[in-house]
Each structure stands twice: as C-alpha cells, then as structure tokens.
Amino acid sequence: MTRTIREQTEALEDRLLAPYATRSSRSRGRKRPLSPCDVRTEFQRDRDRILHSKAFRRLKGKTQVFLAPRGDHYRTRLTHTLEVAQIARTIARALRLNEDLTEAIALGHDVGHTPFGHAGESVLDEFHPDGFRHYEQSVRVLDFLEGEGEGLNLTYETLEGIAAHSKGRGPIFQPAQDGQSYESVVVRVSDIIAYLNHDIEDAVRAEILRESELPAEAVQVLGSTRGERIGRMVRDVIHASLEAGKVCMSPEVLAATDALKDFMYERVYPSPEIVNEIRKARSVLNTLIEYYYHHVEAMPPFFQRIAETESREQAVCDYIAGMTDLYALDRYRELFLPRAWDGS
Ligand code: MG
Numbered sequence: 001m002t003r004t005i006r007e008q009t010e011a012l013e014d015r016l017l018a019p020y021a022t023r024s025s026r027s028r029g030r031k032r033p034l035s036p037c038d039v040r041t042e043f044q045r046d047r048d049r050i051l052h053s054k055a056f057r058r059l060k061g062k063t064q065v066f067l068a069p070r071g072d073h074y075r076t077r078l079t080h081t082l083e084v085a086q087i088a089r090t091i092a093r094a095l096r097l098n099e100d101l102t103e104a105i106a107l108g109h110d111v112g113h114t115p116f117g118h119a120g121e122s123v124l125d126e127f128h129p130d131g132f133r134h135y136e137q138s139v140r141v142l143d144f145l146e147g148e149g150e151g152l153n154l155t156y157e158t159l160e161g162i163a164a165h166s167k168g169r170g171p172i173f174q175p176a177q178d179g180q181s182y183e184s185v186v187v188r189v190s191d192i193i194a195y196l197n198h199d200i201e202d203a204v205r206a207e208i209l210r211e212s213e214l215p216a217e218a219v220q221v222l223g224s225t226r227g228e229r230i231g232r233m234v235r236d237v238i239h240a241s242l243e244a245g246k247v248c249m250s251p252e253v254l255a256a257t258d259a260l261k262d263f264m265y266e267r268v269y270p271s272p273e274i275v276n277e278i279r280k281a282r283s284v285l286n287t288l289i290e291y292y293y294h295h296v297e298a299m300p301p302f303f304q305r306i307a308e309t310e311s312r313e314q315a316v317c318d319y320i321a322g323m324t325d326l327y328a329l330d331r332y333r334e335l336f337l338p339r340a341w342d343g344s
Helices: 005-016 042-051 054-061 077-094 099-108 117-127 134-145 156-163 182-205 216-222 226-244 251-268 272-294 301-309 312-322 325-336
Strands: none
Touching: 042 099, 042 156, 054 077, 054 134, 054 325, 077 099, 077 182, 077 226, 099 156, 099 182, 117 272, 117 312, 134 156, 134 312, 156 182, 182 226, 182 251, 216 226, 216 251, 226 251, 272 312, 272 325, 301 312
C-alpha cells in the first residue's frame, strides 16, 4: 500500500528525531478529532492554522517595546515573533527536536499580547479579578476566541507548549514543569535571545542607549554586535544541550545573558522616553476599560455573550487585549476626543 506524504514524514521523524523529541504521530490529538491530512503532520497543521489566524495578523500592530512606532525599522510583535521562530527552529533542528512543533509554539506564543506591550498587560492584570497574563491569554485566543468561540482546535502539545511560556523577567531556565516538551523550552530561551538582542538594537536606534554602555563582561563573553551575540547564544544552547541531554546554556553564557537581561530591565525598559509613553498608554487603556465595563453593548456581540456567560471583566479583557495599538487609540479618539467640525 502506498503511504501518504504525511506517513512518510512521520516515518522520517521516527528515524531522524532525538529520543526526547516530540513525535507528531504520537500527538495526543485535539479537542475535536480531525481526520488526518494526506500531506502535513499534525504539528505542521497547527503551525498553518496559527499563521492564517486573525490574531496572528494583528501582531503587526502591537507594540514590542516602542509604542506604535512610526520608524520603519523598529520591531513589532510580529517581527519579534518571526525572529523567535527562526532562532527556535535553528536550535530545534540542531538538537533534532520537532521543528514543526517548535515553530507552531513560537508563532503562537505572543498572540495573547495586549496593545502597548507590557503596559497593557499590567493594566489588564490590575483590572481582572484573576489577573491577566499574556501567555495564558495566548492559549485562550488560540483555543477559544479565534473564530468567535470556535478556537483553532490545535493539538494539546502546541497549546501546552504555549501555556508553559512565562514572564520575561523570570529565570531563563525554570525547573521543567511536568511533561513540558523540549520544544517548548527551546521557544522560551529563543524568545529571550531574540528580544534581548533586538531590544538593544531598537534602543540604540532610538538613542536611549549607546552600544558602549552595555555591561563590559557580558559583551566580552557574547560579542559586540547583535549578530555575534545571537550566534554565540544559539551555538551555546546547542552544544551545552547536546552535552547535558536537556535544553540549557553553559554557566558562562547563561551568566552573561542574565547580566544583559538585568541591564535591559534596569537601564533601558524604565528609561523616561519609554516610561512617559507607557504612562499615556495606561491612561488610554484604563479609560477604555472603564467605558466598556459600563457599556457592554458597545462591544461586538461575541464579547457581549462572554459578558453574559463568563463575566463582564472577562469580556472587557478579551476585547481590549485583542486590540492593536492603533485600534485602541482610534476607539479612544472616537469616544473621548471632540471631533473638529469640518463644515460638510
Ligand atoms: Mg515573545
């Protein structure tokens, strides 16, 4: 009997992948069973479903660090996500992990991000009685909100890989959660490698930072350009992980990466140029929250249903978290700023 392309790919996975890699033929499946595809494995399908979602396209209008940047070369959540996916795939392939699962987790990991980056996240966190965390929201977007309550019906492995993601400020390698896949750990470390390096570049572009101010010991270990540093970190993850049999960095590179991370959190993210804009973004979002909380009928019908079936707070969080920076600013302008009379 001729095997389908998918069956041939699954057989290749069995031969080529490392013993600790996640095999698509052994996926635990989806909430609603799907008949298998003749061409793509289950994780290739997940990746494609995420890429074709509306939430993924909205990432282009969401802040990475600089709010709604007009400069063409600043990162957005979308370009950040693509950089994470690229770094993660390089590491996954070198470690002979499942590259498709890695890519699916990477492409989906930030779809729950709010407008205005972490400013938005902290405003919603203060508002929702159970708190708000973007990685939990990413799972909610992919599993429920996309398609107005349908979700994308992804595999458990992809959803769990995204759920295991966590706060940027926490330690780079956390004690492995029960059953956490290697692919998911690769995405977590790739996220950090990507954002540290591109945030440095964007901060230099914005003249908040000069390259010469970076901590000298870290630069000595990691290199003095973005390319050198990414290359050093990626190679280090690959070699240290192959040696240890788990995803990790060498102590030297881990310490230098941590030093760079602390530097960014102490020196760059709280700089006045960024903080002043964050203050304004917080006030825009708090005003929108208050408005929609008292005017549920002003939200689209799907969110009105969430207000009835779950809670008003949940509906407002879901609606606002889904907005792009410019969409939030437009709603604010429309609701709260008088319009100039144009006479027509
Ligand atoms: Mg990220």
